[in-house]
Amino acid sequence: MKFGKYKRWEISGHILFSILAFLAIVPFVLLIISSFSDEQAVVRNGYSFFPEKLSLEAYKYIFNQWEVIGRGYMVTIIVTCVGTFVGTSISALLGWTLSKKDLPGRNTLLFIVAFTMMFSGGLTAQYIIYTQIFHIKNTIFGLLLPNLLMNGYFVMTFRNYFEHTIPSSLLEAAKIDGASEIKTFFKIVLPLSGPIIITIALPLALLYWNDWTNGMYYLSLDSKLQSIQTILNNINENIKFLQSNNLGSAGSQLSTAELPSTTIRMAMAVVGILPIMCVFPFLQKWLARGITEGAVKE
Template identity: 65%
Template sequence: MIETKDKKWSMFGHILMIILSILSLAPFVLLLVSSFTDEATALKNGYSFFPEKLSLEAYRYIAEQWELIGNGYLVSIIVTVVGTLAGVMISAMLAYTLSKHDLPGRSVLMLLLTFTLLFNGGLTSTYIVYTQIFNIKDTIFGLLLPNLLMNAYFVVMLKNYFEHTIPSALLESARIDGATEFQLFYRISIPLSVPMLVTVGMTVALNYWNDWMNGMYYLSANSNIQSIQTILNNINENIRFLQQNNVGTAMTTADLPSATVRMAVAFVGILPMLVFFPVFQKWFVKGATAGAVKE
């Protein structure tokens, strides 16, 4: 009787998760279909999973600027990879240090770290510091540093993981065998923390990839190191400007695929994340099993 009841709950859980999965995928499918919808059809009938007429006009508009978009993709990939690796390692090193209860001044460091989670200097002072002290204006560091130095939340997550998940007896036995603190960090703590490191890395990578505000703040309009999100945002703004001011004679406002281009721009921007996130998910599962303490 108990087994039958368990099977019913298991079946109910599977059905519920299938429904939730479909609902979570539906916006992305609608986004993709809308990007291939004819502009007039989209304006007349709205966005639909089954449009009356399809068109490649939105992607043709984007393809005309593909050299610029390709360069933006390259910049975004470099910034995302370098920023994610550097951000995770910096956060992990600080978190491992703060996980030590015998660290001198630990309470003061934790207070300073927690303070940055609650307060910041504001946009104006931040901009002045980065442009006049760090001199990152119109450099690749304008896309790297602002996000790299704001990982206090991830430090707290990793600190709690190091402190409460990694067995202290394992570290102590390695210390007795002559392991240094650095060896304890990169030979024991890091391999056992792969699930949390991957989780933090996925979040950091998503923040870097989706960031467009740093490009707007710290890069000039004609900079050749703009990220893909900044470029796509500029395309979107240009379309809005042309639509509102009816600029140009070759293409009128009615001919400009403004609605469908926005859908195409959004899809182009999120496509790499849709491709690579399942890979990260597999690594998360492998890390969860490989990081277990063996008897």
């Protein structure tokens, strides 16, 4: 009797989560189909899973303007890789330090980290500090630094993982063998921390990859450091942004009237999210494991 009851709950759970997964996938399918749709058909009939007419004009436009769009893609890749590596490293090092129960001033440091999770210094103060003191305006640091500073959630997640998951007997054995803190961290702790590293690195990479606000705040419109998401945002605001930056060149076969302003947004979105969609499924198992093992434990 109990077996049948649990079986019903299991089937119901599978049905529910299958529906939720379907609803999550549907917008991406519509996005991809719309990017291959004819501009006039989309304007006339709206978005559809069964477009009236297919067209590659949006992707032809992207290919013709690859000098700017491709450069934005490379900037995004570089910023994402560097920011993810450095940001994860900073959080891991601080998390490892705070996991030491005999650390002098540990409670004070924990309070400071937790305080940043509840309060922010404010956008105006942040902008003034970055532009007037650090002078990151129109530099690559304008895309890196604002997201690079300490994230309290990431630090506390690392700290909980190190404190509750890494065997204390293993650390004591390394200490008896004469291993320094640095050697213990890099030779013992990090090799055992794959799940939590993926758990932190993935959302941090998503943060950098999808970021467009820092480009809007700290880069001018003619900057060659525009990321792919910033370019996409500018297109969404005004499709003529591309033309004002010499994109209506002789290499383009589209006039202003023929520019696929609707479908090109869809195509640019596909180009922007495609790498993340390809990588995420392979890291999902590690992500789920890291979230479980890095959770707060009593």
